[in-house]
Every structure is written in C-alpha cells, then in structure tokens.
Amino acid sequence: MAPTACFNCKEARAVIIRPKNRHKLCRACFLEVFETEVHETITGTKLFYPGERVAIGASGGKDSTVLAAVLKTLNERYGYGLDLCLLSIDEGIRGYRDDSLETVKRNAVQYDMPLEILGYGELYGWTMDQVVAQIGKKGNCTYCGVFRRQALDRGAAKLGIKHVVTGHNADDVAETVMMNLLRADLPRLSRGTSIVTASGASDIKRSKPLKYAYEKEIVLYAHHRQLDYFSTECIYSPEAFRGSARTLIKDLEKIRPSSILDIVKSGEDMAALVPRDVNQAGNKCGSTVAADDDIGGCGSQNGRSSGGEMAAMEKTLVENESAESRETEIKLPKGRPSNASQQKGVKKQTLGHCERCGYISSQRICKACNLLDGLNRNRPKTAIEVSVNLEDEETSSALLKQMERAQLTNG
Amino acid sequence: MADYRQMKKPNIQQIKLLLPLSLGVSSSILLHILNADIQRQLAKPYGGLGYDLHILVVDPSTILPSSTKYDQAYEAATKAFPDLKLTRLPFHSVFEYVPDMKEIIQEYTGPHFSDDESRSNQDRLAAFRAAVSTATSKADLDSVLLTRLVVGYAKNTGCEVVIWGDSDSRLAAKTLAGVAKGRGASLTWSVSDGMSPWGVRFGFPLRDLSKPELEQYKSVCEELSDIIISDEPLSDNVLTKNLSIDELMMRYVHTQGEKYRGVMANVTRTANKLESTAGSDDHLCPLCGGLVGNVKGNSGVTVANQSSDNHSSKFCYGCMRSRPEATC
Numbered sequence: 003m004a005p006t007a008c009f010n011c012k013e014a015r016a017v018i019i020r021p022k023n024r025h026k027l028c029r030a031c032f033l034e035v036f037e038t039e040v041h042e043t044i045t046g047t048k049l050f051y052p053g054e055r056v057a058i059g060a061s062g063g064k065d066s067t068v069l070a071a072v073l074k075t076l077n078e079r080y081g082y083g084l085d086l087c088l089l090s091i092d093e094g095i096r097g098y099r100d101d102s103l104e105t106v107k108r109n110a111v112q113y114d115m116p117l118e119i120l121g122y123g124e125l126y127g128w129t130m131d132q133v134v135a136q137i138g139k140k141g142n143c144t145y146c147g148v149f150r151r152q153a154l155d156r157g158a159a160k161l162g163i164k165h166v167v168t169g170h171n172a173d174d175v176a177e178t179v180m181m182n183l184l185r186a187d188l189p190r191l192s193r194g195t196s197i198v199t200a201s202g203a204s205d206i207k208r209s210k211p212l213k214y215a216y217e218k219e220i221v222l223y224a225h226h227r228q229l230d231y232f233s234t235e236c237i238y239s240p241e242a243f244r245g246s247a248r249t250l251i252k253d254l255e256k257i258r259p260s261s262i263l264d265i266v267k268s269g270e271d272m273a274a275l276v277p278r279d280v281n282q283a284g285n286k287c288g289s290t291v292a293a294d295d296d297i298g299g300c301g302s303q304n305g306r307s308s309g310g311e312m313a314a315m316e317k318t319l320v321e322n323e324s325a326e327s328r329e330t331e332i333k334l335p336k337g338r339p340s341n342a343s344q345q346k347g348v349k350k351q352t353l354g355h356c357e358r359c360g361y362i363s364s365q366r367i368c369k370a371c372n373l374l375d376g377l378n379r380n381r382p383k384t385a386i387e388v389s390v391n392l393e394d395e396e397t398s399s400a401l402l403k404q405m406e407r408a409q410l411t412n413g
Numbered sequence: 414m415a416d417y418r419q420m421k422k423p424n425i426q427q428i429k430l431l432l433p434l435s436l437g438v439s440s441s442i443l444l445h446i447l448n449a450d451i452q453r454q455l456a457k458p459y460g461g462l463g464y465d466l467h468i469l470v471v472d473p474s475t476i477l478p479s480s481t482k483y484d485q486a487y488e489a490a491t492k493a494f495p496d497l498k499l500t501r502l503p504f505h506s507v508f509e510y511v512p513d514m515k516e517i518i519q520e521y522t523g524p525h526f527s528d529d530e531s532r533s534n535q536d537r538l539a540a541f542r543a544a545v546s547t548a549t550s551k552a553d554l555d556s557v558l559l560t561r562l563v564v565g566y567a568k569n570t571g572c573e574v575v576i577w578g579d580s581d582s583r584l585a586a587k588t589l590a591g592v593a594k595g596r597g598a599s600l601t602w603s604v605s606d607g608m609s610p611w612g613v614r615f616g617f618p619l620r621d622l623s624k625p626e627l628e629q630y631k632s633v634c635e636e637l638s639d640i641i642i643s644d645e646p647l648s649d650n651v652l653t654k655n656l657s658i659d660e661l662m663m664r665y666v667h668t669q670g671e672k673y674r675g676v677m678a679n680v681t682r683t684a685n686k687l688e689s690t691a692g693s694d695d696h697l698c699p700l701c702g703g704l705v706g707n708v709k710g711n712s713g714v715t716v717a718n719q720s721s722d723n724h725s726s727k728f729c730y731g732c733m734r735s736r737p738e739a740t741c
Contacts, residue, residue, distance in 0.1 A: 214714070
C-alpha cells in the first residue's frame with residue numbers, strides 16, 4: 003500500500019493516526035497541531051497574564067513533562083512572557099519517587115527552568131512509605147492527596163508564586179465527570195471540570211492547560227519529541243472509584259473517539275447547571291473538599307494497573323458501595339433544600355487559618371493536621387521507632403553479635 | 414408517582430396525558446397501573462376522571478425487521494385495555510408530525526445528501542438513516558427522532574404532558590449515554606421531570622423502580638404476559654467497538670446494577686439535581702431541541718476546539734457529533 007500523505011500538509015508521509023479524530027498526520031504536523039490546541043485552550047480561557055510567574059507541578063511523569071515542554075515552547079513561540087519554574091513534591095515513596103525525581107532534575111536542566119523539591123518528610127514528618135507502613139495500602143491515597151495539595155501550595159508560596167499548573171488531561175477530566183456522576187457528587191463534578199480551580203482553601207490558583215488533550219496524544223507527543231519522562235506507576239496504586247470510570251471511558255473511546263471530549267463538554271455544561279446551594283454546600287467543607295479534589299491527583303496512574311479486568315472492576319465497586327453508604331449520610335440534607343439553607347445560616351463558615359500550621363482552612367484544624375493527628379496518635383513511641391529502620395536494626399544486631407563474640411574471646 | 418397525582422388534582426379541567434407505549438416491560442406496566450387507576454376512578458359514583466390518557470404506540474417496523482410478535486402484542490394490548498385510546502403510528506410518520514423535517518434533514522446532512530420528497534416517507538427515513546455511518550450515531554438519531562415524533566403527536570392531540578415509562582435503570586443508562594455523547598446540557602429535561610424544549614412537559618413516573626423490580630411486577634401480573642415483548646437477552650459475544658454508546662451504557666447499568674443498585678440509582682438522582690437555566694433567548698437545536706453552544710456560565714472551549722467542522726453551528730454539539738460526515 004502506498005504511504006498515506008499527511009492530512010494537514012498533504013506532503014510528508016503520515017506516521018500518526020490522531021487518537022482524537024483519526025486524522026493521519028506526519029510527525030511535524032502532529033506536534034504543531036497538538037501545541038496549537040494547547041495554545042488555543044490557553045488563549046481561549048485567558049489562563050495567564052504577561053509576566054505571570056507560574057509553577058509547573060512536575061512529577062516526572064508523561065503529563066507534567068509534556069506540559070513543561072509545551073509551555074516552554076509556546077511561551078517562546080507566542081511570547082506569553084511567563085516566568086516558568088518546576089515544582090516537585092517528594093512523597094517519599096522509595097523506588098517510585100527517587101527515580102522520577104531524577105527525571106525532574108534532568109528536565110530542569112533540559113528546559114532551563116529552576117526546580118524546587120519539597121518532601122513530605124520535612125513538611126509533615128511522615129513519608130508516604132511510613133504512612134503506608136502505619137495504615138496499610140487501603141486509603142493511603144487520601145493522605146497522599148491531602149498532603150500533596152498543601153505541599154504544592156506551600157511550595158508555590160515559598161517561591162512567591164500564585165499560579166500552579168498541573169498535567170491533568172482530558173481523560174482525567176472525563177473520568178472525574180463519570181466518577182462523580184456515579185457517586186452523586188455534584189460539587190466535585192462542578193469543580194473538576196473547570197480549567198481553573200480557584201479553591202477556597204488557598205489563594206493559589208490552579209489550572210490544567212492540558213484539559214482538552216487526550217492522554218494517548220500526550221504519550222505520542224512525548225514519544226515524537228523524545229521527551230525524557232519516567233513511566234512507572236505509583237507502587238501504591240489504589241483500587242479507586244476512578245478505576246471503574248476509567249474502564250467505561252476506555253470502552254467509549256473505542257466506540258467513538260471523540261467521546262472523551264464529549265464527556266468534558268457535557269461536564270462543563272452540567273457544572274453550569276449545578277444549583278448554587280449545592281455548590282456552596284460542598285464548598286462549606288473548605289479545605290477538606292478542596293483537598294480531596296486531588297485524590298485522583300496522582301491522576302493518570304490511578305487504577306491503570308487494573309486495566310479492564312472484571313475482577314478489578316468488581317473490587318472497585320465494592321469499595322464504591324461502601325463509599326456510597328457513607329456518602330448518603332452526608333447527602334441527606336442536600337435532598338431537602340429547605341433544611342440545607344437553614345443549616346447554612348447556622349453553620350456559616352469563614353476562612354481562617356489552621357491553628358497548628360497556619361495553612362488556610364475553614365476548620366479550626368486543617369485536614370492535613372487532622373490526618374497527621376491520627377497518624378501520630380497511633381505511632382508507637384514516635385521518635386525512636388521511626389529512626390530505627392530495618393537496616394539499622396540489622397546492623398545493630400550484627401553489632402551486638404560482634405560484641406558478644408568479642409566478649410567470648412576475651413573471656 | 415406522587416408528583417403525578419398532584420398534577421391531576423388541582424386541575425378542574427382534565428389534563429391530557431400522552432403515554433408512549435413501546436410494549437416493553439416498563440411502559441406496559443405503567444399502562445397497567447394507570448388503567449387500574451382509571452378503573453378505580455370510574456367506579457366511584459361522582460368522581461370524574463382526573464385526566465385524559467392517550468396512548469401512542471410507535472411501530473418500529475420502519476427501522477427494524479417487522480415481526481408478527483409485535484402485531485400480536487399490539488392486538489393483545491387493545492383487547493386488554495378496551496377503555497383506552499390506543500393509536501399506532503409507523504416511525505416514518507415523523508415526517509408528518511414534524512413539518513419542518515425536510516429542511517432540518519437537508520441542513521443537517523449537508524450537500525452530500527438530498528432528501529427526495531417524491532419517495533415515500535418510509536424510504537426517506539431509510540435513506541437518511543443509511544447516510545449515518547456508525548451504530549452510535551444511528552441509535553442517537555433514532556432516539557432523537559422518536560422523541561420528536563412523540564412530541565409532535567402530543568402537540569397535535571393537545572396533550573400537555575408526556576409520561577415516559579422509563580425505569581430507573583433505563584434512565585441511568587440514558588444519563589450516562591447522554592453525557593458520553595456531549596448532551597449533558599439536555600439532562601434537565603431528557604431524564605428529569607420538567608418542561609421540554611417544545612412546550613410539552615415530560616414526566617417519568619417509574620423513575621424510582623429498577624428494571625428487575627419491574628420484571629418482578631410482570632411475573633405476578635399474568636394479564637400482561639401476552640402484551641410485553643421481552644428484551645432480547647444481551648449477548649456477551651459482541652465486540653465493544655461495534656456497540657452503540659446507548660447499548661454500551663445499557664449493558665453497563667445492567668451488569669453493574671445487579672450488584673450495585675444504589676450506585677446506578679445515584680446516577681439519575683444526580684442528574685435530576687441539575688437545574689435548568691433555560692432562557693427565552695437560548696438558541697435551540699432544530700433537531701433535538703438541545704442548547705446550541707455552552708450553557709450560561711460555562712466558559713469551556715470544547716466547542717471552539719472543533720471549529721474545523723463549523724459546517725453549521727445551527728445544531729447543537731451532540732447532534733453535530735452524529736452528523737453523517739462526522740469523522741468519528
């Protein structure tokens with residue numbers, strides 16, 4: 003079969019079938035089309051202002067690496083006048099973070115951007131490895147998500163930056179829409195679809211410039227520009243609600259490739275139709291809800307491992323079910339608007355600062371400090387236990403044996 | 414059902430209801446319940462009927478291979494409910510009940526397709542459907558046209574309310590499919606009680622009953638056994654790729670609903686919480702009645718992103734996706 007010419011330039015040989023609309027494109031055209039679409043998203047939503055300092059939440063994964071590369075390219079091409087830097091969070095997951103942080107460090111050199119790395123260990127006194135050792139593999143993503151949100155905000159604050167961009171893509175947004183439809187969470191559906199999340203919990207603006215970019219195209223873009231990214235999933239990958247929505251979306255994409263974008267469009271419209279009081283009711287929880295937004299923040303990694311297997315799907319839904327019953331209890335007042343509005347009058351919450359850490363929160367103690375409380379309470383004999391890790395124990399017992407032997411020979 | 418009772422009470426004048434009957438489980442059961450209600454009202458010495466019920470059966474033989482089963486079922490229904498007015502219309506009568514159908518089709522399909530008015534309505538509909546390539550788009554347009562026919566008939570006969578027999582499971586699938594097809598903005602009337610874009614109210618009295626519950630009702634209700642045409646069992650041996658989005662969602666709700674009814678029920682309830690912001694200056698899609706462009710307050714640029722196929726911005730996002738030459 004003769005090679006197909008590029009749909010766009012009609013000259014070069016097409017090497018890519020665009021996942022979004024199945025157009026056949028050559029390499030150069032694909033890269034350009036991809037970049038132009040991100041540019042249109044940025045200008046269409048007036049995302050940045052000239053001279054703005056922007057931190058890119060960088061994990062070393064494909065999404066954030068592509069985001070950094072595209073923003074750098076567009077910034078130079080169209081003269082956005084942005085002052086870009088990379089902001090990385092070290093969750094303290096050995097074997098996952100160590101390597102990906104190395105990637106981020108290389109990216110910083112490649113893109114000539116300053117890099118700031120902030121660790122959970124120094125911020126909270128707990129690395130994710132330690133959290134998992136304490137609470138097990140279930141539900142640890144809550145901790146990771148809550149901690150990360152604050153960490154990104156704190157990192158940005160430390161750098162004096164008011165705008166953090168993240169690598170969330172169209173697939174992530176579509177999943178969020180479906181997921182929140184399944185668990186009847188309109189406030190979160192509403193926030194998840196908007197390109198900018200100006201959360202009540204902090205004065206730092208968050209946005210997702212890749213909101214309309216397909217995950218598959220991000221992978222293709224990274225591949226064809228030979229970007230240096232790290233592709234390992236979080237080893238604590240959870241069996242989250244997201245997994246079920248993900249399977250459904252993958253099926254939809256097979257049937258009609260545009261459906262990811264179509265779901266995003268539906269989600270945006272639905273967000274605008276969410277009744278005001280429901281939205282506010284959600285915002286009431288201030289930092290709690292805002293922080294929870296990021297539970298899927300390790301984003302595309304979540305649930306990927308479970309792929310399309312029925313077993314994983316069932317497992318997911320069992321979790322859903324239990325989440326569901328908890329959810330209903332909270333939801334009940336919302337069903338009766340009259341009640342809800344009464345409550346609102348009584349329990350009006352204002353933004354303040356957490357008494358412990360000073361982070362902006364509507365509660366007396368912020369979500370992260372609450373979680374930390376729980377962790378610290380259960381941590382037996384805090385200081386000693388933690389500093390003694392496995393290796394130390396081995397060496398110390400070896401030392402003991404040596405000493406015994408020494409004593410024996412002496413004797 | 415409480416809504417529906419309220420509906421008839423305050424009206425001194427009889428309210429005209431239209432029940433589209435598919436002869437499937439859900440709508441047949443709704444008809445059975447309403448018939449019992451009517452009989453009860455008639456038995457009372459002084460109370461007149463609270464409402465005037467019209468029943469429309471749309472004969473699907475235009476788009477499906479005709480079967481004698483269908484004729485038998487219709488026959489059985491007319492016998493079982495002798496006091497009720499049943500009307501049977503072929504699907505292609507959409508050309509009669511929606512007068513501007515020709516212009517809509519012409520504009521929608523573009524220059525590559527021409528609607529030949531000299532042919533029979535049946536052939537015209539078949540030609541239009543044949544121009545649509547994918548299973549998803551076909552199913553999508555079928556349901557749009559069916560809605561238009563039902564609404565057209567309702568307006569023609571002066572019915573103010575259409576009561577749909579959709580079960581909770583069906584509504585959940587419709588919701589998910591609607592979202593997946595970019596029709597999220599239409600959920601305020603397509604799966605929720607309320608005013609449709611055509612000035613006829615839509616009601617969904619079976620919204621709290623799941624398909625399995627209705628099946629159970631059917632099993633203890635012998636007189637319905639001749640009427641109801643059961644759904645074909647879902648075969649497992651189908652490539653996902655070849656399904657339509659509507660079918661995929663029906664399957665999803667069916668398989669997941671067996672174990673997680675609550676989650677599936679959530680879907681419709683969530684959609685019902687959305688509030689319509691419809692205003693008189695909204696530009697509505699001439700085909701499906703959905704909003705063209707973005708809902709007010711939605712600053713997303715999904716629509717702008719597909720500027721390449723601005724063949725006609727007269728139609729809504731969802732209908733543009735199902736258009737014959739669309740690349741998907």
